[in-house]
Amino acid sequence: MERSHIVDARAEARWPVVALVVSTWQALLLPKRLFPLVVVSAPLLLAQWVFAHSVSAMLSAFVMLFGFMALGPASWRVLMPLDRVVGWVPVRLAAYGALAAAVVSVAGYGVPGVIELGTTFLTAAPSLGVVWGMWCVGGWGLGRDIELEASLTRARARAEALDRAREQAELMAIRTWLDPHFLFNTLNAIAEWTREDPVVAEAALVKLAATLRTVLGGLQRDRWSLAEELRLVDAVCALHHTRDPSRFTVERVGWGADDPFSVPPMLLLPLIENAMKHGIGRGHRGPVRIEVIADGASRRVVIESPGPWGGERAGGHGLLMVRRRLFLAFAEHARLIVGPSEDPGRTRSEVVMARSMEEQHG
Numbered sequence: 001m002e003r004s005h006i007v008d009a010r011a012e013a014r015w016p017v018v019a020l021v022v023s024t025w026q027a028l029l030l031p032k033r034l035f036p037l038v039v040v041s042a043p044l045l046l047a048q049w050v051f052a053h054s055v056s057a058m059l060s061a062f063v064m065l066f067g068f069m070a071l072g073p074a075s076w077r078v079l080m081p082l083d084r085v086v087g088w089v090p091v092r093l094a095a096y097g098a099l100a101a102a103v104v105s106v107a108g109y110g111v112p113g114v115i116e117l118g119t120t121f122l123t124a125a126p127s128l129g130v131v132w133g134m135w136c137v138g139g140w141g142l143g144r145d146i147e148l149e150a151s152l153t154r155a156r157a158r159a160e161a162l163d164r165a166r167e168q169a170e171l172m173a174i175r176t177w178l179d180p181h182f183l184f185n186t187l188n189a190i191a192e193w194t195r196e197d198p199v200v201a202e203a204a205l206v207k208l209a210a211t212l213r214t215v216l217g218g219l220q221r222d223r224w225s226l227a228e229e230l231r232l233v234d235a236v237c238a239l240h241h242t243r244d245p246s247r248f249t250v251e252r253v254g255w256g257a258d259d260p261f262s263v264p265p266m267l268l269l270p271l272i273e274n275a276m277k278h279g280i281g282r283g284h285r286g287p288v289r290i291e292v293i294a295d296g297a298s299r300r301v302v303i304e305s306p307g308p309w310g311g312e313r314a315g316g317h318g319l320l321m322v323r324r325r326l327f328l329a330f331a332e333h334a335r336l337i338v339g340p341s342e343d344p345g346r347t348r349s350e351v352v353m354a355r356s357m358e359e360q361h362g
Contacts, residue, residue, distance in 0.1 A: 017078055024074040027146040040138075041065055044122065051121040060111045061122050064131060067103035072139030073146060075099050082147040100135040104128055162222075162328040165321070186239070204242045211235045218265030223329070226261040226299060230292070233268050237288065240276050248280050248306065253291035261299050263353065264325045270318030271303050271338075271349045279307030279347060286346070298333075298354035309340040309347040322351070330354065 027033060048061040079092040108128045112118070121127060186208055193201035214232050218224065237250045275288055284306035293300040312319055319338060326334040333354040341348035 020077055021074040023150070024077055024143070024146055025070070027149070028069060028073060028142065033142060033145075037069070040134075048121050054117070054120070056112075056115045056117045057120045057122075059115065060107050060117065060120065063107040063111050064104065064122065064135075067107060068135050068138065071099060071103060072135055073143035076139045076143030077147050080143070082144065082151055096139070097136060100132055100139065104132045104135060158328060158331075165324050165328050200242070204239070207235065207239045207242060211239055215266065215269075221265050223262045224265050225259060226263050226292070226301075227256060227259040229263050229265065229268055230255055230259075230290075232266065233272050233290065236269065236272050236276075240280065247285055249287045251287050251289040253289065254294065255290075255292055256294065259292070259294070259299075261294075261353070261355075263299075264329050267322060267325055267329075268301060268303070268351065270322055271351070274318060274349075275303060275305035275307075275347070278310070279305045282307060284345070298352070300353075301351045303349045304341050304343070305347050305349075306345070307347055308345050309338070312338070326351070326353065 028037070045058065045061050045065070048057055052058075075096055079096050080089075105128075108123045108131070112120070112123050117123070122131060186204070190201045190204050190208070193204060211232070214235060218228075218232065234250070234252070241248065241250070280288075286306035288306070289302075289304040291300075291302045291304075293302070319336065323336050326336055330353050335352050337348075337350040337352070339348060340346070
């Protein structure tokens with residue numbers, strides 16, 4: 001991300017209205033909007049000069065023009081944002097119209113009164129009504145155009161960030177599952193089982209192959225269903241369970257065999273790996289409880305595992321990647337909470353996800 005974009009994001013977070021107004025002014029100065037404004041404004045200014053032949057009369061016209069440039073589109077964006085639902089829409093529209101009337105009144109009555117200017121082309125009552133209508137429509141059109149362009153820019157940036165995050169997730173998944181230490185331990189165990197219990201060895205080998213196949217298949221997709229994600233989680237747990245069945249059991253609560261809720265592939269994988277590596281792998285025994293709580297367009301996945309919560313490790317990337325992928329996939333409609341469980345000596349991870357209004361109706 002470029003430094004200018006970082007600065008803009010910080011300014012928008014601290015002073016959102018100011019940042020919105022400034023960005024609107026910048027957008028109006030682009031040739032694609034400035035040229036149409038000049039084309040519309042030039043005939044009005046020319047008519048004002050032809051009918052008045054007065055520099056004072058032009059001052060009133062310029063106040064109208066610059067008042068519109070400064071407040072018209074910006075006030076529409078502030079009062080009627082496109083990216084979220086706002087309340088009191090009639091009141092907001094009335095405020096927008098009142099602001100337009102105030103600017104037109106100042107330019108049409110206030111300024112001429114101060115400089116003792118008589119009635120001109122633009123300050124006549126019928127003309128002021130037309131100017132007010134043009135002010136309202138022009139501010140609405142330009143404000144909405146700028147807002148749509150900004151929304152498209154944000155969507156493209158988010159898509160690019162999601163692509164980068166997906167690439168990082170792919171590398172993490174490959175590193176996790178193709179890690180020599182993990183594979184060697186698993187394959188050595190399978191080799192021992194081959195002599196002692198060929199049936200168990202064959203089952204473990206099939207599970208390992210199926211798990212790797214699922215992981216590699218998930219790398220090719222942007223999203224899949226929560227049911228598919230849970231099947232991968234189950235396969236991972238089964239693979240770890242095969243190596244030592246006495247270490248833990250898996251409790252599945254609320255799982256839907258065909259839950260269509262869409263999630264990024266391998267989203268829960270780092271949480272399960274943490275439970276196995278830092279809990280089960282360190283000698284803590286007991287049930288691994290995985291609960292899915294469905295509530296309309298939202299899902300909560302709760303994972304409780306043996307072993308006390310020791311805080312996030314310095315340099316660890318698993319939880320950071322989960323949070324990043326949640327934000328890119330669901331924006332502010334998702335979060336990850338990790339900490340100690342209510343049961344002593346256990347760790348709890350909770351993933352909360354909700355589809356946006358667009359996804360629900362799309």
